[in-house]
Amino acid sequence: MATVSERIGLDPERLWGLGVAAILVALVGGSLAFPRVVYDGFIWKYFWGPVQADANSAVCATRATGVTEYLGSSSACAAAAQPVAFPGYTLVSEVGYMVTLVIALTGVVFLLRRLDIGERPRFFYALIPFMFFGGAFRVVEDANDAPGMVDALITYPWNTLVISPVIYVTVFAITLVAVVGSVFAERSGVIDDYVKPLFGAGIAILAVTLGYLLFIGITGAQGATFYPQVLVVILVGATAVAAVTWVLLERFAPEVNAGTGLIGLVIIWGHAVDGVANVVGLDWMTALGAGNNLIPKHPVNKAVVDFTASTLPESILAITGDAWPFLLVKLVAATAVVWVFDEQIFEDSPRYAILLLIAVLAVGLGPGTRDMLRATFGV
Known part of the structure; x- marks a missing residue:
């Protein structure tokens, strides 16, 4: 046809x-x-x-x-x-953003084809720091938009560049400059491999962003407070959950991750960070001595929380909280996506497969990093 x-x-x-x-x-x-x-x-x-x-x-x-x-x-x-x-997302906006994402990914495939890159897993791994950076950069704005804040680092209208969903465009533009610049440097003979400076650029901007957040958290500037216990609990929890999920898949359903290999583990871990960050942020901040619990901002998060709260009795919710089903949803969704990417997809269109996996990780690890750091620094 x-x-x-x-x-x-x-x-x-x-x-x-x-x-x-x-x-x-x-x-x-x-x-x-x-x-x-x-x-x-x-x-x-x-x-x-x-x-x-x-x-x-x-x-x-x-x-x-x-x-x-x-x-x-x-x-x-x-x-x-x-x-x-109202601030935040609606079902209409999320559908619109998903359509925009598909269109944008198609355009990026054409660009990567022109540059003749993006067919190997190393490109996927090189972009991971940029995903962390996107979430961390959003927290910079969270720390600067409190009512009455007079010493904000970023003020309106510039702060719109670091608010979802505009921040995705901002981070995409920064990443695109890093990718094209690294490829150009390689093609010009300045460097031997574009992946190394690309990864290094992501690490550098992430370090600067985290350094700023750590500074305001330790000094108390912008009303921030540093809660290291929250960071530890989320990272350890996400890693443990992802590891258990991966071991179970390897033991009982190895065909699920036969196509993606270790990329599948990274994707499950990235979405586990999002899930655990929501569970900790929405239910366990007070228990950890880290201030008030956060409020869900995404319709899906809120729908899961509302459903759990209206279904389970108060005696159980007092023990489990009402956000834990969101972690299960994230793990099931991530596992399903990993399953879809079998070996045939990588053989037929490796560049598009890698790019889609990058997008899948970004929509989990980006918001997850934001929720994790927002809870960690009390903003």
């Missing part, structure tokens, strides 16, 4: 470019022609409005008058006329 590009006589790269252009024309054109419906009621309400509200430490934001206003109380938000946007 002929592909779409073959039937219309365009190569895949041009077809992708035309598709992206068409989407942009529809969104921009619709915003200009019907600003109240397309921009205010869709783009702003579900995508940009939540970022603005978060960046300004508001309970919500509204554009009822066509101008963005920030409200500081739940009662005012409930009484405000639509459209109203």
Whole structure:
């Protein structure tokens, strides 16, 4: 069966470019022609409005008058006329971001093909520091957006660059510069292998970010406090859970990780970090002497917590907490993804397989790092 590009006589790269252009024309054109419906009621309400509200430490934001206003109380938000946007994600925005991710990954595949890189696991491992950096960088903003903070390192509108989901674009741009720069250095004969400086660049920016967080945590700047016990519990817990999961797979279902090998273990560990960080952050901060428990910001997290709280009796919840099913969901989902990537996929399209696995790890390890460090530094 002929592909779409073959039937219309365009190569895949041009077809992708035309598709992206068409989407942009529809969104921009619709915003200009019907600003109240397309921009205010869709783009702003579900995508940009939540970022603005978060960046300004508001309970919500509204554009009822066509101008963005920030409200500081739940009662005012409930009484405000639509459209109203709250910090965080909605189901609509998460679907939109997933579609955007698929489109972006396709474009990255074309770029990697042009650069002739990304077919080997070493590319996957070289990008892991950038995933940690993305989560840590988000915590920098968390430490700077408290109400009344006068010595913020990053202020509005620049802080929108480190708020989800814009931070994904920011981290992607930084990573892209590092990848292209490393490849260029190798092709120019400056270095022998682009992977080493790429990995080094990720380690360097991660070290700077963690150094800043450690500084404010130890000195108490930006209202931060350093809780090392939280960091230890999350890392040890995630490592133990991932190890047990991996051993069970190796023993009873070795076909699950036959295609990915150690990459599969890294992915399960990355999502275990996200799961354990949520369990500790939402239920066990007080027990660890690390301040108040956190509040779930993602619809999936909140749905799992709400379901558990409404299903199990109070006597059990007092012992187990209500966030632990989220860890199970993360482990099952990560294992299922690892299972999908069998040996045939790597033989047919190794570059696309590696890139998808990078994305799978990033959507677990990035938010997991943010939740882990946010709890660790009390912000």
